[in-house]
Amino acid sequence: MVVQETNDADRLEAVVKTILRMFSVDISWVKELDLFQLLVRIILSQKTNRKNVDIALKNFSERFKKIEDIAEADMGVLRDVIRPAGMWRIRAERIREIARQIVRGGISLEEILHLPYDEAFNILTSIKGIGPKTADVFLMIARGEDVLPIDTHIFRVMVRMGFVGTREKYEEVKKKLEYVTPLRMRMRAHLALIEFGRRICRAKNPKCRVCPFSKNCPSSLIGRGRSTRRTITR
Numbered sequence: 001m002v003v004q005e006t007n008d009a010d011r012l013e014a015v016v017k018t019i020l021r022m023f024s025v026d027i028s029w030v031k032e033l034d035l036f037q038l039l040v041r042i043i044l045s046q047k048t049n050r051k052n053v054d055i056a057l058k059n060f061s062e063r064f065k066k067i068e069d070i071a072e073a074d075m076g077v078l079r080d081v082i083r084p085a086g087m088w089r090i091r092a093e094r095i096r097e098i099a100r101q102i103v104r105g106g107i108s109l110e111e112i113l114h115l116p117y118d119e120a121f122n123i124l125t126s127i128k129g130i131g132p133k134t135a136d137v138f139l140m141i142a143r144g145e146d147v148l149p150i151d152t153h154i155f156r157v158m159v160r161m162g163f164v165g166t167r168e169k170y171e172e173v174k175k176k177l178e179y180v181t182p183l184r185m186r187m188r189a190h191l192a193l194i195e196f197g198r199r200i201c202r203a204k205n206p207k208c209r210v211c212p213f214s215k216n217c218p219s220s221l222i223g224r225g226r227s228t229r230r231t232i233t234r
C-alpha cells in the first residue's frame, strides 16, 4: 500500500511538473481589482471563458463602485451587468447575498488578509455563497497564500488520470496536489492545471491525441474501442 501511494505521488509530481512546463500563467489582471471585485471575478470565472468574464467584470466595475451599492443593488440591474458571464440569475443572487453579509456583518476583506490562514479561511467560508474553493483562490491571489485550490477542471483531470475517485472530498484532492507541489509553485500549478483542463483534458472531447499523458492515463481515448471518459461536472 505504501509503495502504491509513493508511486502515485511520484506520478502526480511528474504530471504537475509537465503541466507547469506546458502553460505559462498570467494574473496581471489582478492589479486592477479591489478585493470585492476579485471575489466577483472568482465567482464569474467558474465554468465561463475568460473573455466573457472580462466583459462582465468591466460592466460590473463601471456600474458598482462600493460594496454597499452592491448590497443594495437592484437585482435586474445586477443581472444585466453580469449577464455576459452566464448563469446570471444565480450568480447575481449570490454576489448580492455575499455583499450583504459582508456589509451587515461589518466584515473587512482587508483585515481578513492579515489573519492566519485557518482563521481567514473560516471567516470567508462562514459567508453564505463562499465555499472552500472560492476562499482558497481568494487568499491565494490576494495575498499569495501557498494553497492549491481545486476547481472543476482540476478535479476532472485528477479523476480521469486515476489519482482520486469521483467522490473524493475537496480537502483530500487538495492535500494530494499540495503534497507534490513546492509551496511557491502552487499558484502557478493551480492556474496551469486549469489551462490543461480547459484546453486539453476538456470536459467534452478531451484531446487525448495531443496529451502527453495518454500512454499512462486510464481514461485515454487513444487506442480504445469506446470512450472510458467519465464526465465530471463538479
Ligand code: SF4
Binding pocket: 157, 160, 161, 200, 201, 202, 206, 207, 208, 211, 212, 213, 214, 215, 217, 218, 219, 220, 221, 229
Ligand atoms: S489522456 Fe485524455 S483523458 Fe487522460 S489526461 Fe490526457 S486528455 Fe485527459
